[in-house]
Amino acid sequence: MSFTVAKGETVGIVGESGSGKSVTALAIMGILHPAARVTSGRAVFGGLDLVAASESQRREYRGRELSMIFQNPRAALNPIRTVGRQICDVLLRHANLPRVQVRPRAMELLARVQIPDAARRFDAYPFELSGGMCQRVMIALAIACAPALIVADEPTTGLDVTTQAGILDLLDELRRTTRTATIVITHDLGLAAERCDRIVVMHAGHVVETAPAHRLFTHPRHPYTARLIASTPRPGAKLTELTPITGAVPDLRGALPVCRYRSRCDRGTDACDEAPLPRIAVDDGHVVACRFPALT
Amino acid sequence: MNADTRAPLLDVRALTKYFPLRGTTARVHAVDNVTFAIARGESVGLVGESGCGKSTLVKLIARVLDPTDGRIYFDGADVGTIPAERFARVPARARIQMVFQDPADSLNPRFTAFDTIADPLRRLGTAPTGQSLRTRVAEVAELVGLPRALLGRYPHQLSGGQQQRVGIGRAIALRPSLLILDEPTSALDVSVQAVILHLLADLRERLGMAYLFVSHDLNVVRMVTERVLVMYLGRIVESGPAAAIFDAAAHPYTRALVPAIPVLGSARHRERVRLSGEPRSPVDPSPTTCRFFGRCPDGFERCEREMPVLAHITDDHEAACFAARR
Numbered sequence: 001m002s003f004t005v006a007k008g009e010t011v012g013i014v015g016e017s018g019s020g021k022s023v024t025a026l027a028i029m030g031i032l033h034p035a036a037r038v039t040s041g042r043a044v045f046g047g048l049d050l051v052a053a054s055e056s057q058r059r060e061y062r063g064r065e066l067s068m069i070f071q072n073p074r075a076a077l078n079p080i081r082t083v084g085r086q087i088c089d090v091l092l093r094h095a096n097l098p099r100v101q102v103r104p105r106a107m108e109l110l111a112r113v114q115i116p117d118a119a120r121r122f123d124a125y126p127f128e129l130s131g132g133m134c135q136r137v138m139i140a141l142a143i144a145c146a147p148a149l150i151v152a153d154e155p156t157t158g159l160d161v162t163t164q165a166g167i168l169d170l171l172d173e174l175r176r177t178t179r180t181a182t183i184v185i186t187h188d189l190g191l192a193a194e195r196c197d198r199i200v201v202m203h204a205g206h207v208v209e210t211a212p213a214h215r216l217f218t219h220p221r222h223p224y225t226a227r228l229i230a231s232t233p234r235p236g237a238k239l240t241e242l243t244p245i246t247g248a249v250p251d252l253r254g255a256l257p258v259c260r261y262r263s264r265c266d267r268g269t270d271a272c273d274e275a276p277l278p279r280i281a282v283d284d285g286h287v288v289a290c291r292f293p294a295l296t
Numbered sequence: 297m298n299a300d301t302r303a304p305l306l307d308v309r310a311l312t313k314y315f316p317l318r319g320t321t322a323r324v325h326a327v328d329n330v331t332f333a334i335a336r337g338e339s340v341g342l343v344g345e346s347g348c349g350k351s352t353l354v355k356l357i358a359r360v361l362d363p364t365d366g367r368i369y370f371d372g373a374d375v376g377t378i379p380a381e382r383f384a385r386v387p388a389r390a391r392i393q394m395v396f397q398d399p400a401d402s403l404n405p406r407f408t409a410f411d412t413i414a415d416p417l418r419r420l421g422t423a424p425t426g427q428s429l430r431t432r433v434a435e436v437a438e439l440v441g442l443p444r445a446l447l448g449r450y451p452h453q454l455s456g457g458q459q460q461r462v463g464i465g466r467a468i469a470l471r472p473s474l475l476i477l478d479e480p481t482s483a484l485d486v487s488v489q490a491v492i493l494h495l496l497a498d499l500r501e502r503l504g505m506a507y508l509f510v511s512h513d514l515n516v517v518r519m520v521t522e523r524v525l526v527m528y529l530g531r532i533v534e535s536g537p538a539a540a541i542f543d544a545a546a547h548p549y550t551r552a553l554v555p556a557i558p559v560l561g562s563a564r565h566r567e568r569v570r571l572s573g574e575p576r577s578p579v580d581p582s583p584t585t586c587r588f589f590g591r592c593p594d595g596f597e598r599c600e601r602e603m604p605v606l607a608h609i610t611d612d613h614e615a616a617c618f619a620a621r622r
Binding site: 016017116130131133160161162163164165166169187188189190191193194195217227228229231232233234235236237238239242243244245248 | 345346455485486487488489490491493494497512513514515516518519520542552553556557558559560568570571573574
């Protein structure tokens with residue numbers, strides 16, 4: 001899997017569960033499960049290969065240059081430490097601030113993520129705040145040291161739509177004002193379409209298509225992308241227009257075909273079994289991993 | 297059983313559920329004075345944000361929770377007065393069934409698919425044992441598109457979509473007339489969601505069931521329901537035909553909710569109402585202040601001293617708002 005993110009850009013990684021979206025995020029951050037190995041490849045961030053870097057080098061980057069927003073904010077925050085203290089902890093570890101400025105800065109961050117009455121919420125424990133508020137706290141943690149890259153793994157899954165809209169507006173605003181690069185991992189194509197500049201579509205651990213957001217949704221070239229779009233409910237569409245994707249993601253434990261979508265694809269031929277999997281640039285910034293890209 | 301087929305299948309009147317707050321005399325107003333009806337074979341959507349009382353309302357109707365006040369008539373009979381703990385053994389239990397959100401959580405991990413579907417038949421069915429039970433379970437599996445070969449499997453041996461087919465099979469085994477679907481597809485991938493939505497639409501047509509479809513995914517609700525109820529902090533704030541709710545919402549809350557859903561293919565950053573502030577507390581809320589006051593972009597002084605009640609916008613479209621758009 002290969003992709004790039006530019007300064008100030010938001011890249012969406014979409015795909016079904018089990019397609020490897022989160023593993024990608026954790027590998028970039030260097031926080032994969034201890035049993036996992038990055039067997040090959042690089043993740044270059046500002047000149048440093050994060051995969052080859054030592055744990056202590058990575059630790060210097062994490063929190064300061066790279067930060068992550070997790071899916072379930074209540075589970076990701078420390079339940080027995082007030083949210084204000086948690087922000088102070090990050091600042092003390094990474095920000096090089098004089099001690100007296102830490103608390104005011106933490107307060108400022110809470111206000112920055114639009115937590116009403118920040119002074120009072122500073123001393124609140126995560127369980128005392130709503131899910132949306134906890135996610136704002138996590139964003140405050142993530143932006144505490146003005147990172148160059150934020151990886152947001154399903155940042156709004158489980159939140160209400162109105163809360164979700166508020167959180168995404170906040171991330172948009174941060175990106176505009178600080179030129180932070182953002183990777184948003186989501187299973188929600190609508191969210192990706194609305195909020196991302198570019199989209200990376202994953203299927204069974206492969207990138208099957210990469211394109212500017214608008215282009216991807218109007219001119220999908222990989223049959224999987226087209227099926228994914230057709231199975232997503234759109235406003236005003238009838239149920240009869242909603243078409244499922246046949247088959248299932250192949251079992252990733254055994255030997256895998258060259259094209260991992262082959263068994264689900266209705267357009268495949270024997271040529272699809274020939275290695276290597278092609279990566280065809282069909283347009284500016286639009287790459288598709290299919291021997292026979294669909295015409296749209 | 298009531299022979300009058302013109303009467304609504306489910307008729308809920310002024311239904312109320314308060315939960316006491318431990319160690320205080322205060323109460324959480326989870327469901328407050330909710331009135332609505334579902335006709336035979338009708339598909340009704342229930343939407344609203346977490347904490348709005350959707351789940352409590354559904355539990356009251358499914359009769360696993362007792363109301364504080366109000367009535368629930370099912371097929372003309374007053375079922376709200378039967379204590380929830382006794383309801384499992386009355387015949388009406390077979391006619392109101394439920395499909396839960398996360399099939400992995402709501403199936404008994406020690407039951408095979410066969411046992412899960414057979415369980416309600418053994419308890420309440422007319423064919424509780426032997427060959428007739430096996431035949432009936434096979435029929436249900438066929439209806440929900442579950443291959444017979446999978447009937448011997450446990451939940452962990454099934455995919456998410458297959459698990460949900462088992463959950464639906466359990467719910468329809470007794471041929472209910474009302475199926476309550478609580479976020480039936482929100483734990484599934486879109487590709488599987490599409491399959492399950494088609495299955496549910498097909499079953500409703502074949503078996504003539506009415507649906508109460510609870511979901512926070514408004515795009516899905518729009519596809520599978522005819523009428524939609526919008527709930528906010530324990531009260532129904534708007535109800536009407538699905539098309540009216542989505543294209544001509546009258547209540548300011550609905551008007552903020554609908555455009556907040558991300559949609560494929562729309563212009564980026566559409567115009568939408570942004571809600572500010574936090575919801576009001578559901579603990580002993582003022583009976584004379586609109587629950588949406590403070591977050592509402594259209595609120596004015598009357599909203600703080602008088603509770604708006606549902607009023608007709610058109611024949612079948614109601615909203616509880618003084619500033620409702622007509």
